[in-house]
Amino acid sequence: MPINSKSLNLNMKNNTLFSRLLTGGILLFAALTGATVSANPDIEHWRTTNGVRVYFVPAPELPIVDIRIIFNAGAARDEDNPGQAILTNGLLAEGAGGLSADQLAEQFESIGARFGNSTQRDMAILSLRTLAEKKVFDSAVGTLTTILTQPDFPKTAFERERRRLLTTLKRNKQSPGKLADEAFFNAVYAKHPYHNQPTGTEAGINGLNTAKLKAFYDKYYVGRNAVLAIVGDLSRADAGKLAETLMGKLPEGEPAGNLPPVEALAEGKEIRINHPSAQTHILVGQPGMKRGDPDYFALYVGNHILGGSGLVARLSNEIREKRGLAYSSYSYFVPMQQNGPYTIGLQTKNESADEALKVLRETIGTFIKEGPTAEELDASKKNITGGFPLRISSNKKIIDYIGMIGFYQLPMDYLDTFNERVQAVTLEDIKKAFQKRIHLDRMITVMVGGNVNPVSKK
Amino acid sequence: MIPLIKISAAALAAAALTGCATGLAKNSGTEIPAPAAASANVEKTGHITTVGDVHEYRLANGLKILIKEDHRAPIVVSQIWYKTGASYESNGTTGVAHVLEHMMFKGTKTLGPNEFSRIIAANGGRENAFTGQDYTAYFQQLEKSRLPISFGLEADRMANLNLRAEDFAKEVKVVMEERRMRTEDKPRSLTYEHFAATAFVNSPYHHPIIGWMNDLENMNVDDMRNWYKNWYAPNNAILVVAGDVDAKEVFELAKKTYGKVKPRPIPTVKPQVEFEQKGIKRIVVKAPAQVPYMIMGYKVPVVATAKTDWEPYALEMLASILDAGESSRFAKELVRGQQIATSVGAGYDIYARLDDLLIFDGTPAKGKTVEELENAIRAQIKKIKTEQVSQAELDRIKAQVVASKVYEKDSVFYQAMQIGTLATVGLDWQLMDQFVERLRAVTPEQVQAVAKKYLIDDHLTVAVLDPQSAPVAANGGHSHAH
Numbered sequence: 001m002p003i004n005s006k007s008l009n010l011n012m013k014n015n016t017l018f019s020r021l022l023t024g025g026i027l028l029f030a031a032l033t034g035a036t037v038s039a040n041p042d043i044e045h046w047r048t049t050n051g052v053r054v055y056f057v058p059a060p061e062l063p064i065v066d067i068r069i070i071f072n073a074g075a076a077r078d079e080d081n082p083g084q085a086i087l088t089n090g091l092l093a094e095g096a097g098g099l100s101a102d103q104l105a106e107q108f109e110s111i112g113a114r115f116g117n118s119t120q121r122d123m124a125i126l127s128l129r130t131l132a133e134k135k136v137f138d139s140a141v142g143t144l145t146t147i148l149t150q151p152d153f154p155k156t157a158f159e160r161e162r163r164r165l166l167t168t169l170k171r172n173k174q175s176p177g178k179l180a181d182e183a184f185f186n187a188v189y190a191k192h193p194y195h196n197q198p199t200g201t202e203a204g205i206n207g208l209n210t211a212k213l214k215a216f217y218d219k220y221y222v223g224r225n226a227v228l229a230i231v232g233d234l235s236r237a238d239a240g241k242l243a244e245t246l247m248g249k250l251p252e253g254e255p256a257g258n259l260p261p262v263e264a265l266a267e268g269k270e271i272r273i274n275h276p277s278a279q280t281h282i283l284v285g286q287p288g289m290k291r292g293d294p295d296y297f298a299l300y301v302g303n304h305i306l307g308g309s310g311l312v313a314r315l316s317n318e319i320r321e322k323r324g325l326a327y328s329s330y331s332y333f334v335p336m337q338q339n340g341p342y343t344i345g346l347q348t349k350n351e352s353a354d355e356a357l358k359v360l361r362e363t364i365g366t367f368i369k370e371g372p373t374a375e376e377l378d379a380s381k382k383n384i385t386g387g388f389p390l391r392i393s394s395n396k397k398i399i400d401y402i403g404m405i406g407f408y409q410l411p412m413d414y415l416d417t418f419n420e421r422v423q424a425v426t427l428e429d430i431k432k433a434f435q436k437r438i439h440l441d442r443m444i445t446v447m448v449g450g451n452v453n454p455v456s457k458k
Numbered sequence: 459m460i461p462l463i464k465i466s467a468a469a470l471a472a473a474a475l476t477g478c479a480t481g482l483a484k485n486s487g488t489e490i491p492a493p494a495a496a497s498a499n500v501e502k503t504g505h506i507t508t509v510g511d512v513h514e515y516r517l518a519n520g521l522k523i524l525i526k527e528d529h530r531a532p533i534v535v536s537q538i539w540y541k542t543g544a545s546y547e548s549n550g551t552t553g554v555a556h557v558l559e560h561m562m563f564k565g566t567k568t569l570g571p572n573e574f575s576r577i578i579a580a581n582g583g584r585e586n587a588f589t590g591q592d593y594t595a596y597f598q599q600l601e602k603s604r605l606p607i608s609f610g611l612e613a614d615r616m617a618n619l620n621l622r623a624e625d626f627a628k629e630v631k632v633v634m635e636e637r638r639m640r641t642e643d644k645p646r647s648l649t650y651e652h653f654a655a656t657a658f659v660n661s662p663y664h665h666p667i668i669g670w671m672n673d674l675e676n677m678n679v680d681d682m683r684n685w686y687k688n689w690y691a692p693n694n695a696i697l698v699v700a701g702d703v704d705a706k707e708v709f710e711l712a713k714k715t716y717g718k719v720k721p722r723p724i725p726t727v728k729p730q731v732e733f734e735q736k737g738i739k740r741i742v743v744k745a746p747a748q749v750p751y752m753i754m755g756y757k758v759p760v761v762a763t764a765k766t767d768w769e770p771y772a773l774e775m776l777a778s779i780l781d782a783g784e785s786s787r788f789a790k791e792l793v794r795g796q797q798i799a800t801s802v803g804a805g806y807d808i809y810a811r812l813d814d815l816l817i818f819d820g821t822p823a824k825g826k827t828v829e830e831l832e833n834a835i836r837a838q839i840k841k842i843k844t845e846q847v848s849q850a851e852l853d854r855i856k857a858q859v860v861a862s863k864v865y866e867k868d869s870v871f872y873q874a875m876q877i878g879t880l881a882t883v884g885l886d887w888q889l890m891d892q893f894v895e896r897l898r899a900v901t902p903e904q905v906q907a908v909a910k911k912y913l914i915d916d917h918l919t920v921a922v923l924d925p926q927s928a929p930v931a932a933n934g935g936h937s938h939a940h
Contacts, residue, residue: 062864064865064868105784105789109782109785110853112861131864157794166824173748174749276746277642279643312576312579321571324628324630326635327639328639347639349635382579382582383582387584393870
């Protein structure tokens with residue numbers, strides 16, 4: 001429900017809980033990075049007979065099991081049909097094994113199980129949370145297996161979901177933030193599969209049919225292209241059985257090929273889009289880094305100082321604390337299979353847009369040129385390392401991490417070594433990494449709002 | 459679609475009913491006195507009661523303390539809730555509760571602006587605050603050994619806030635940007651704001667939490683000082699702590715920090731009971747948008763105001779039958795079956811402080827109108843009035859609620875939120891333990907009865923978003939000089 005009735009921001013979907021600070025950037029980053037605690041989760045890893053990589057953390061404290069299945073079948077695999085990945089994933093629960101969407105939903109919900117699915121650029125995800133009690137658990141897993149292995153791709157459901165997705169695309173056009181994000185990706189990834197939004201394009205969606213979805217499913221929803229993450233109240237032996245029951249019927253298949261590397265931007269470009277809004281949304285950025293990147297820790301810690309630590313970051317200090325120009329100003333990396341974006345952003349009333357952009361660019365420029373101070377580095381290290389028990393304090397957070405470690409095939413000691421690698425970052429490392437990788441003169445700048453020059457120019 | 463969390467927001471995980479492995483907490487050396495002995499002991503021990511793993515204490519200055527022990531991870535969540543919020547505001551200064559929430563980070567007699575945040579950050583913490591209609595709350599999440607830092611800082615700004623005109627001048631601009639971002643440029647939020655202001659006339663739920671723009675523009679630092687002086691006192695606050703802590707030790711720590719803050723008289727809160735609506739209200743909101751949207755809401759009681767105690771639970775059940783997951787009636791019949799809605803939801807805040815609304819909202823499917831969507835929702839309401847809901851449907855909701863109660867235990871923060879929400883609107887926090895049982899007790903007849911009694915046209919407000927096509931297409935049209 002989009003409305004917030006009794007509390008500022010408490011009920012808003014796709015948003016943070018917090019009202020004082022829009023922490024989108026930080027939370028996103030926190031969700032994608034790892035951290036370690038003295039008692040790190042003990043991750044067990046194996047492969048099923050048909051090649052699924054399984055990652056398991058036992059958590060007997062609560063009678064719950066969380067399951068997450070991730071295929072390398074995100075929107076980056078859309079090719080000529082933007083929207084293909086999200087509709088394929090979305091259709092799985094719309095009819096499977098001869099059961100209707102109504103019946104499948106009733107099977108889950110009559111036992112309190114929660115099924116979910118989502119599609120990003122890299123990943124297509126199915127998730128399940130269920131009580132661990134055997135009868136309930138077996139039933140929930142049975143339904144999930146049906147959805148995963150016997151989807152029917154019914155034509156009526158496809159037509160309906162296609163229309164709903166088109167409405168979503170249309171609605172996104174009324175949001176200056178979404179328009180800015182779309183223009184930003186289009187420009188940063190001009191010739192790369194990360195170009196389009198995971199929600200696809202109107203032309204792409206209209207060019208689809210159930211046969212194409214089925215073909216996409218057959219190609220990518222296979223054992224060797226899948227990661228299974230399990231956290232919960234079950235033994236290693238039961239997790240092994242679960243993995244075979246759930247995933248075993250999928251053909252072995254082939255892993256998806258490597259995505260092409262992202263080309264660096266040759267020159268800076270400013271895109272200005274007029275929109276009837278009170279604020280102008282500004283995004284500045286470029287291709288950033290990938291998972292397992294050699295510069296990961298230097299860039300991560302550096303960005304934490306520049307714009308990744310909320311109100312105590314430099315950007316927020318300059319834009320919000322000193323000048324009152326924006327509610328939220330932030331920067332973040334999204335490390336992906338190939339270089340994901342480095343995004344710096346804010347939103348301000350139309351009249352302040354040029355001033356805010358100027359301060360934003362100066363702040364980034366100074367940081368690249370001079371790097372952080374010793375005090376800033378010390379404060380960020382304390383925050384990152386001192387706070388990591390918070391990052392793995394729930395089953396939900398742990399499955400986020402092991403799903404990420406599994407999908408990107410990060411080292412199994414990723415969590416164990418995270419803090420020491422953060423501690424090892426020096427002032428010089430950050431300065432060097434930013435100067436090598438981040439180029440203010442070759443960034444994309446997107447401005448969407450009510451007072452911007454609509455002419456697209458360099 | 460309303461998330462199930464809306465239901466489960468009520469259900470605190472403390473009962474043995476769920477069979478949860480955390481079960482009863484360690485008793486942490488605190489005696490659990492019999493109710494009669496409790497009052498006699500309070501003076502000495504501060505301890506009021508312990509139910510399950512939740513311990514209630516009270517300091518001599520009136521601060522209520524609720525502690526939930528959860529030893530799964532070495533972390534702690536500390537939240538301080540003030541019994542004030544947007545619904546305590548008056549015309550002309552709407553939004554003051556939320557602006558003051560921002561100002562609470564601007565320093566005290568001994569700390570500079572933003573230093574609070576820097577200290578928490580240096581301790582590996584995460585912190586923030588939120589303002590609702592019925593509360594204003596501040597929180598920190600920390601590794602458990604850092605709890606004293608949170609208590610010291612919060613107790614300091616409860617008593618010693620330094621409100622400076624120059625800080626206010628900048629911060630109120632930030633809040634205006636927040637308002638533009640959340641409301642002005644979001645057609646559905648804008649529609650909701652107009653809707654609430656139409657549905658409620660003399661209830662303070664009339665005005666938005668963030669305040670009217672004109673009030674923000676005319677606010678001053680004295681408004682801040684008055685608000686702070688009126689409401690920020692230990693006898694108007696509730697401290698909720700959840701995590702890997704020992705309740706007795708937390709209480710002792712609170713005594714040394716919060717215990718030093720002096721109590722103050724708190725203004726009398728007027729009831730502001732909304733008068734009876736005398737007929738349907740309809741409004742249209744024209745705004746730049748691409749997709750139509752509608753909201754309709756009926757006046758209903760909540761737990762805090764209900765004269766018949768089962769009615770709010772029957773209303774909760776009614777909302778869930780229509781919208782709690784993919785198997786509920788809205789998803790099944792309006793989104794999939796008749797394909798009238800792209801999305802449609804129901805919402806009810808059972809723990810509001812004042813009489814509230816049962817809300818339905820949605821976006822019509824491509825080729826359908828908001829009128830068709832409204833009629834389809836009305837037809838669903840009529841069906842509930844005329845046909846008893848099936849036992850299978852009731853059972854499915856109950857299964858979801860029971861499971862939710864277990865799932866909630868995975869989030870310490872969420873558990874603390876539930877305790878704080880209830881305690882702040884003046885409800886007994888132990889009601890949370892009864893939520894599942896009360897919902898399970900709802901009969902098909904009771905669902906029908908509340909539908910007939912409350913979902914009537916004379917108490918209905920409908921707001922429709924009428925999308926105005928943008929005056930300027932992307933990359934075309936007007937050019938503005940800079």
